[in-house]
Amino acid sequence: MQQFANPTRFLKIANASLPYVWAVTALLFAIGLYGALLSAPADYQQGETVRIMFVHVPAAWMALFVYTVMALASALAIVFRHPLADVAAKAAAPIGAVFCFLALATGSLWGKPMWGAWWVWDARLTSMFVLMLLYVGYIAIWQAIEEPGRAALIARIVALVGFVNIPIVKFSVDWWNSLHQPASVFRMGGPTIDRSMLWPLLVMGLAYTFLFLALHLVSIRSEITQRKLRNLRIARSGDR
Numbered sequence: 677m678q679q680f681a682n683p684t685r686f687l688k689i690a691n692a693s694l695p696y697v698w699a700v701t702a703l704l705f706a707i708g709l710y711g712a713l714l715s716a717p718a719d720y721q722q723g724e725t726v727r728i729m730f731v732h733v734p735a736a737w738m739a740l741f742v743y744t745v746m747a748l749a750s751a752l753a754i755v756f757r758h759p760l761a762d763v764a765a766k767a768a769a770p771i772g773a774v775f776c777f778l779a780l781a782t783g784s785l786w787g788k789p790m791w792g793a794w795w796v797w798d799a800r801l802t803s804m805f806v807l808m809l810l811y812v813g814y815i816a817i818w819q820a821i822e823e824p825g826r827a828a829l830i831a832r833i834v835a836l837v838g839f840v841n842i843p844i845v846k847f848s849v850d851w852w853n854s855l856h857q858p859a860s861v862f863r864m865g866g867p868t869i870d871r872s873m874l875w876p877l878l879v880m881g882l883a884y885t886f887l888f889l890a891l892h893l894v895s896i897r898s899e900i901t902q903r904k905l906r907n908l909r910i911a912r913s914g915d916r
């Protein structure tokens with residue numbers, strides 16, 4: 677991990693790997709969308725609306741995963757003083773917020789024909805909405821506080837405290853009476869979803885993961901450049 681601590685070295689690795697990451701992302705999306713739209717059958721109860729699952733479920737997975745990345749990066753920043761940890765957490769937040777919003781929006785579209793309502797305040801939806809607020813709050817901290825050190829400290833605390841919500845989102849359908857269906861892919865007894873729908877869903881999950889990786893590398897690269905420019909401006913101001 678220490679080899680990535682040097683921003684210059686990290687930029688070289690990111691620039692070299694990004695074309696391959698984008699290529700894998702495009703390939704996975706092509707395969708996943710083919711399976712989701714053309715290969716997977718319509719559900720006997722939900723009909724064609726079940727295809728929203730292939731967008732909604734991976735987005736929800738990534739919303740949880742990205743916030744976990746932010747919490748781990750914040751912990752690394754506190755414990756090991758890793759110079760790029762705060763950068764990684766800050767860069768991940770807007771991407772995770774988009775995934776979270778996509779999960780909420782597609783869930784609403786899926787919920788209307790299934791539940792007869794665009795939104796219900798059940799445990800899973802409410803905890804996902806709280807996660808969205810955590811993302812927005814984290815981003816707002818970096819925007820509102822001008823002093824980087826103080827902003828980083830408060831952002832770390834928010835990321836770590838907010839991580840308590842991640843298991844709540846995950847296990848909410850098991851802990852409380854919820855309209856939302858329980859886990860059907862990652863469960864102790866194995867997946868309950870049919871293979872014809874399972875493989876496109878997993879491929880789409882991988883596609884979302886590689887999309888996050890590509891966007892995260894681009895965002896980190898941009899953040900490093902912005903910090904270098906900021907340091908140059910400060911240095912020039914001090915010389916005058």
